[in-house]
Amino acid sequence: MSADLSQGFETLASRAEPALKAAVLAQALPYLRQYAGATILVKYGGHAMGAGHASAGDPFAADVVLLQQVGIKPIVVHGGGPQIGQMLERLGIRSRFVDGLRVTDRATMEIVEMVLSGTINKQLVAAINAAGGCAIGLSGKDGELIRARKLRRDGDDLGFVGEPERVDGRVLATFRASDLIPVIAPVGVGADGATYNINADTVAGAVAAAVNAKRFLLLTDVAGVLDADRRLIPELTAAEARRLVADGTISGGMIPKVETCLEAVEGGVEAAVILDGRVPHAILLELFTEGAGTLIRRG
């Protein structure tokens, strides 16, 4: 959030009538009660990051810390952002794409890991710490958090593009007991020790399932799932979501988002939400008001 925007928010808050403030705070009560002690998995993505990186005054970081401070257990999975492409370009490494997936040879994988684990991950950690939390940056290698296997596509070898084979929740359990906030880069390690690049949404969903998260918040750059009249659908059962995919109402880039949510919900997550991460404090609005996006629940 820019300084101007932040300034504007404070002004907004101080201008609100006491009665209005009281109303908003009081409305948050049942939601806070509902989430006390629960794990909330937040996928913080490339597009949601806006300018490409989390800064100290980022409302996203502040929201994550707020969750932890009110007794919720947040876990953050982040994606790549434009820095990977920029670095590959600076090094003159060209990438081939198959179905929107970057074919990742060893040289590319080294750069991808370096940027994900060494730059973006640490920026996000620093931003959360600056907001008053105590974040620990992890990749799937740390504590062997994410065991990966090669992603198979018919006919195409994508190189070191992987998918989660097993998520080991023990390290996360340790962190949970210590009020440390895990921030996870979407890198996995194979049984053979190879490093794999994994789609961040997929990692987020798999981790959410492994820790039985109460909510999986998939922050994107759209408002959520829209109906045939382009109006936001506030809530869907898993069955309804599958029907909308089947009848084509859900299409394009929204399909993998919805499928990731469905897998998370089938894997033990109570509900997954696709929401617009560009809205300041989107997490707070989703969790502590009537909701802000499309919630997909079991059923």
Place this chain on the structure above:
Amino acid sequence: MSADLSQGFETLASRAEPALKAAVLAQALPYLRQYAGATILVKYGGHAMGAGHASAGDPFAADVVLLQQVGIKPIVVHGGGPQIGQMLERLGIRSRFVDGLRVTDRATMEIVEMVLSGTINKQLVAAINAAGGCAIGLSGKDGELIRARKLRRDGDDLGFVGEPERVDGRVLATFRASDLIPVIAPVGVGADGATYNINADTVAGAVAAAVNAKRFLLLTDVAGVLDADRRLIPELTAAEARRLVADGTISGGMIPKVETCLEAVEGGVEAAVILDGRVPHAILLELFTEGAGTLIRRG
């Protein structure tokens, strides 16, 4: 809060713009952080009770539960309310008053205790439980919480009017560890086993000091301490408060309120606040916004 008012609040909340809601929630962040794990002593008094009793939908009860749910440890001390006088009148027991204190003979004391511990205390407990908390009603007799001694006034025998001699925090520590919310009636027990009626503000201040509360919120029916121009003073040091008493700016019924606050602050409470308990969600506004009343802090 009447059903109409409650209805109005919900409407208010739902009408607020997302940006405004986000601003209010985000503003609460540093305050929540500040109060996490802290004990907040709330004196809920006769006048603040409005119609004389806490009901299920009372925003006061909801606020207390909210505090507990966001990791704050609330303790409630309540006063008498009009029910005592009504019951004495029904029984034809006449009271004599000295300096506003009811001279309390044994027959009166029995009725006072019965109404405080048996009626008002349980109403408040039920209201907090109905709001989702787990309250336990106590008088100073339970766990020998409040050892009292006879209050001495020059020349006048006030009977069983007492003052706290010692507050035993062990029972409160047990409750603290269990997320139980103590609700305390201002009755004490003497070394001789006699029952004493104690001013509720005094009990509240003494308990606040005994548990090293971070805030002692003294809910009254005025906005707080006013300056010579009848404007609310948002904050005072203890020294400044004493000066205003000395120069007559603080006068009348506000003097004992301020003195109770000063004693609490001297006894180890970080700050005491005199605020208007008739304002819905006054506690939330005081703790999670810029404040609502007059805060007196050490110094």
Place this chain on the structure above:
Amino acid sequence: MSADLSQGFETLASRAEPALKAAVLAQALPYLRQYAGATILVKYGGHAMGAGHASAGDPFAADVVLLQQVGIKPIVVHGGGPQIGQMLERLGIRSRFVDGLRVTDRATMEIVEMVLSGTINKQLVAAINAAGGCAIGLSGKDGELIRARKLRRDGDDLGFVGEPERVDGRVLATFRASDLIPVIAPVGVGADGATYNINADTVAGAVAAAVNAKRFLLLTDVAGVLDADRRLIPELTAAEARRLVADGTISGGMIPKVETCLEAVEGGVEAAVILDGRVPHAILLELFTEGAGTLIRRG
């Protein structure tokens, strides 16, 4: 126990031969072993209270503290005593009775609760504390201990007379871990928030079952169950007790006592005992000698 009686007891103890004292203490060994860590529910009733209230030197209070000090976990449920009737009379409230049950309108209920929770409960708490324990007075409202529902009788509306619908043992578990002695007034709260007056024996039996008490001691003003020759029956199986009810050997006021015991035993209590609470130290005699009353056990 009067001061004279207490004096007499001490004299009695000091006059006993060492060999006799040793014999009594040694006999208590297997009983103490048997009850170590067990929960003992004691119903302390109107008639057992004698003059109507527990006083500081009461051997009942001393016995309860003794249990706690030797590692037993006592829970006390008390009844009403004559104070309720006296207060209703002073207020000119007339009661109608159906089958010995007081028809309880709202005005009556207010007085009943006030006397039970505000007077009798606190007297008993103070007496136990004076004897060296740490008692906490509870009604069924505290911690939502007793959820009640309206007691249905064919054709008669008894008003706010209830029966236990659910006993929530969590608060009692907290107290158990802290050596606090719960003292419970027989008041329950309905799903609708209404206050209900419940028969104290019934409450005691329901709480005994909810906490899987090892013994449910029902203190009354008779020696126990008598056989056809008016001799005390020391022990009965549940089946035998039912047979004696069926054949009329057990009759009159003893029938509901026995039925409460049978319900407790069916609900998980190891054995229930009907005994004469007017005998000084009846609890000690029942638990630590060959017994003193009629024990009803499963089978």
Place this chain on the structure above:
Amino acid sequence: MSADLSQGFETLASRAEPALKAAVLAQALPYLRQYAGATILVKYGGHAMGAGHASAGDPFAADVVLLQQVGIKPIVVHGGGPQIGQMLERLGIRSRFVDGLRVTDRATMEIVEMVLSGTINKQLVAAINAAGGCAIGLSGKDGELIRARKLRRDGDDLGFVGEPERVDGRVLATFRASDLIPVIAPVGVGADGATYNINADTVAGAVAAAVNAKRFLLLTDVAGVLDADRRLIPELTAAEARRLVADGTISGGMIPKVETCLEAVEGGVEAAVILDGRVPHAILLELFTEGAGTLIRRG
């Protein structure tokens, strides 16, 4: 206790009036309260053992278990008994005595340890277990409980007769937390690994001091300390005891007993008691009645 005696005790107990039983049990209350959680060190000696060994029905064993079951932490130190002499005699080993102390060469020491740790200790353990406890037999070698050094006497080499140099309370602390009852044979280990025979009274006093016992009960075969008129003195301060030794009122074999008590009291024990271990249930009578023997306390 012989079967006849045991039989007699039960008859005695069952014949006592309920009122008398209640009086004895009620008298025990303040004592039980006083000793709850406290460590009681019992020296169980050769003469107190009577026929030379503890048997399964021994009231001593029953008393030790009773203490543990009412929340007291007993530790037993035993002495030698006639078995040592009998075994030395069977093996044809002659002993020389200096000041009543057996001069202990290596061959003698082997037999002494064998009988103490292998026979007497295990008999006592078995007796306590048969009475319902969970005893663990220890010598000073186990867990290096007692580090010993050679006892020096002017002019005489007593061989492997030692005195405690250091008692390591850690193992006892482990047992304390587990309700295991330590039974200790008076054998110590030197810095050089040699085995030492130590006077059992001395070991008992040193262990009592090391664990800050509340009472050190020195069971002997006399009633206690007698005054000049041969009447039992119930209680002495340390200063008074020293005066009685100095003026010759205390003489002969009672002197080392009293000195051991004085050392224990100076070492941190609240009070030491010399009492007649031949009286059945002497421990119960001492702890739970007005006392039975001579108590020496600090001062």
Place this chain on the structure above:
Amino acid sequence: MSADLSQGFETLASRAEPALKAAVLAQALPYLRQYAGATILVKYGGHAMGAGHASAGDPFAADVVLLQQVGIKPIVVHGGGPQIGQMLERLGIRSRFVDGLRVTDRATMEIVEMVLSGTINKQLVAAINAAGGCAIGLSGKDGELIRARKLRRDGDDLGFVGEPERVDGRVLATFRASDLIPVIAPVGVGADGATYNINADTVAGAVAAAVNAKRFLLLTDVAGVLDADRRLIPELTAAEARRLVADGTISGGMIPKVETCLEAVEGGVEAAVILDGRVPHAILLELFTEGAGTLIRRG
């Protein structure tokens, strides 16, 4: 190990090349990992004891302490050694043997227990403590660890020769949590309180099964199980071991050793090993190198 031998070992270690030392230490890694936190039951037997007793510099004691210090939980069961026979001979007690088992009358049993619990057990405890551990000597009487019953042989009454009926692991669990090393003498107690002498191998196997030991190391004076060509068999499944007994390859004194191992493995032990306890540091070699003896595992 004699001083000369010990000296030789140190020289050996210091002469080894760094690369060789590093190789040996590094080889131990996977084994250490495998045994971390596991219970290892070591039977330390008469023949393995060599000269008949453990001395302070014994490499056996050092090995046991090493296990404990690297996070393994050792339990030692010892046998009799020549001291029992010597003491019986000194006392002129003659023994009759049936199938190699000493017929044990009451007088013999007293001596057997005395030597086992009072001499050998304490020597071993002292040796382990001298090596830096914290050992506690136990017999089956302590904590009622081993409940025994009379061993039945067709036609012969062996007297107080018993077999384990039940091993109570609770005391061992307490020790396990406290880093205390149990050292157990093969003596049991009957339901009737009688003392029984039990074969030490049998006790060791029964304790190993009761605590679900990962390894049961049966130290003997042979290299292990030999094949038809007198070569050591490094590993056998239970089925293979049974076959070798059936076909006569395993014969003589090795049969009961193997059967004890089979019972332990069937009772829950992961593997049992018969190995030569006379080899210095045999335990270390077995656990931390390729093995040294014959391992019998389930299957």
Place this chain on the structure above:
Amino acid sequence: MSADLSQGFETLASRAEPALKAAVLAQALPYLRQYAGATILVKYGGHAMGAGHASAGDPFAADVVLLQQVGIKPIVVHGGGPQIGQMLERLGIRSRFVDGLRVTDRATMEIVEMVLSGTINKQLVAAINAAGGCAIGLSGKDGELIRARKLRRDGDDLGFVGEPERVDGRVLATFRASDLIPVIAPVGVGADGATYNINADTVAGAVAAAVNAKRFLLLTDVAGVLDADRRLIPELTAAEARRLVADGTISGGMIPKVETCLEAVEGGVEAAVILDGRVPHAILLELFTEGAGTLIRRG
């Protein structure tokens, strides 16, 4: 270690005589005892890394895991290695050096952090995990582990080169309790949020002091401190080390190594060791044999 070398080591181990193996294992005993539960800080440096990175079969990783498995608490701090320079070169970023320190502008800092936290750190984590440990990679940003400030040099602005201002041991304490092995990249965060590059030896010494490490092992590419005759000095007091620096015996690149050790020792580390990390299993040899390098201890 190359596959050939690893192969050679195994051969070496299997060829060793049992007696020799036993000797080496037994020699490790007193050292293991000494280090049980202790924290060992290992600086794993650029030159020690040999080919520039830790691989899966690296004996360094195996050693770290061994330490953890025998109850020692290792913490690893790593340095940069040649990868930083290679990456800067690939990107065409030129560096200026002052006193051997790379002047670090913002563009350089981004690359340094990326390679340290994203590449080298994760390689080491993966290598330790592959060897059976559970490592977590950290930079000074994670959990705000290392607060840095700008390093001041007279006259030269080195840019984002920092020094540790404060090491926050809380996160390390959490890991310690969970058997997680921290692997730390030498990056710090300033009070202003800026990222600083810090000398890895300096970070290692500061962390060692902050956690009161028992040993600080500084792995280098020389054998240790040499005397005037170029012979290795096995041990030095801090005072002796300072004297050798003053008289010129210690010179060149060894001076800052020794000074870092001295600071660690003054900060609370028991002893620091400079040793040759190129020797396979150097850590094992240093800790579990007579030592391998120069140990500097307090004094």
